[in-house]
Amino acid sequence: MDQQFDATADAKGQKCPMPVLLASRQLKTLRPGQVLLVEATDGGSKSDIPSWAKDTGNELLDSSVEDGIYRYLIRKS
Known part of the structure; x- marks a missing residue:
């Protein structure tokens, strides 16, 4: 994974549904075209x-x- 990103949603150690909720919150702060990195340890992700x-x-x-x-x-679209 060599692509650049503009923000990170750190959901490591969080269980469902927190990875999606944290990603959603962080994505709202970005402008269209910007890239979010989501990191999670929950296999459900x-x-x-x-x-x-x-x-x-x-x-x-x-x-x-x-x-x-x-x-x-x-x-982000």
């Missing part, structure tokens, strides 16, 4: 974050997992 991004009309640019941390890059 593998389906929750991509679904949330799609449902809200934002673009999931990338997702990865390393050392139990799931990372998602989302471009």
Whole structure:
């Protein structure tokens, strides 16, 4: 995951639905076209974050997992 991002939503250690809620709050502070990095440790985020991004009309640019941390890059529409 080498892409630049403008803000981070740190949801490590949080259980569902907190990763989505924290991402949503942080994304509201960004302008269209800016990119949010979401970091989570909850395995449920593998389906929750991509679904949330799609449902809200934002673009999931990338997702990865390393050392139990799931990372998602989302471009605000």
